[in-house]
Amino acid sequence: MKLIFVKDVAAHLGEEVTLRGWVRNIRHSGKLLFIILRDGTGELQCVAFQPELGEEMFDAAKRLTMESSLIVTGIPKPHQKLAGTFELSVKSVKSIQIAEEYPIGKKEHGPDFLLSNRHLWIRSPKQWAVLRIRHTVYYAICDWLNNNDFIRFDSPILTPNACEGSTTLFELEYFDEGKAYLSQSGQLYLETGIMSLGRVYDFGPVFRAERSKTRKHLTEFWMMDAEAAFVEHAESMQIQEDLIRYVIRDVLAKCDTELTILERDKAALEAADAPFKIMTHREAIDYLRSKGSEITHGSDLGAADEVLLTEGSPVPIFIEKWPKEIKAFYMKRDPDNPDLVLGSDLIAPDGFGEIIGGSQREDDHDLLLERMKAEKMPLEDYQWFLDLRKYGSVPHSGFGVGLERLVAWMSGTHHIRETIPFPRMIYRIYP
């Protein structure tokens, strides 16, 4: 009994093999029975013929229901109807458990029902495909960083203070130390890491207690923050572009089946693997106004503006040099214009929105202190951060990639809630 996975059937044609998995669907027509088996690596049609299986085993196999678990032995052969694919000629079927009436049917379902059944929904082909793309994107990011001298430097999730001070944090009691908060970004800690390791990154869940209710927001999401010493603004954007283009190529190379299941336009992804556009914030506003937007200079881009801006652009667009008022305290002033900061947002095509936020950091102690005072930040909580500007300060830059948004773009998934196994949103914490 040779145990194999569905993905490997092509290598075992004509040879008796055993597979284990679940029933995606089952059909029978008299003495013929078709079981669509899935095992995590793929799907395989298993064909059982009553005279070959014997009446007893055939009748037992007919009692399998959708999502029943089973062990099936047979011989892989070319599919009789679909050229280029394979099917299993069944010798024996053994059920492990007969599934009860499965809640998720073959017809469409509403999002509320599916999210309430997320623990089962993840078995569906599109969810399977998205989660596999998530895996590929995650490791592509790590691969690129590891190959470009970045060292993994895990930042804490429990923190004594806010990173940027702007967004609402989840708060909890921390023994006798008072309040602690769930991290919304590991960035400030990463800035300490570069003074030891040169280039560092972290990758983990971060938390925002904002009452955001859009297809681009979760309260718990995964972010990769990278930070590099001696890297200035323009070089940082180049690093971001190289990283994202590597992810695109890796997803195209490894996830062809998944992209097909999701009906993702692969040519559009291929086209995105080209030099990214760079616009200043001022240029972006001018462009948007020329296209009919009501946006004014000095304002942040709304969701509709992001769509309008990237319309017709095959590649993502960097928006750089933002007004200092609407960006975080730690961003470095533009030496050519003190009203601007050397920050950039990377906007993905097709309305998938901002996938990276990055900037060169303020490395001058006094300018940083002045900015923190202006923001009325509790300075005693940030002495360690200010220390970095006292002991060998260097120019440095960093950026944060939102994993789910990147996966949404790669997979062509409209709503970010499908790009993480168990999405956390303001009105949903189950399952």
Next chain:
RNA sequence: UCCGGAAUAGCUCAGCGGUAGAGCGGGUGGCUGUUAACCACUAGGCCGGGGGUUCGAAUCCCUCUUCCGGAGCCA
């Protein structure tokens, strides 16, 4: 938090003043090539909760609850 929309069978929906419907899923039977298989039969309902209007309400009005979509904030 604000602005829209929705709630009817397990699921997706139709019905929009006059006896509660379909498809899928479930059950029973039929079929040797099915692809969300097909065919026949069958079970399954406090029409989201509360209040009103009416001879009569799933249907009209008020209210509450829940969910969805969008905005803002951001990745």
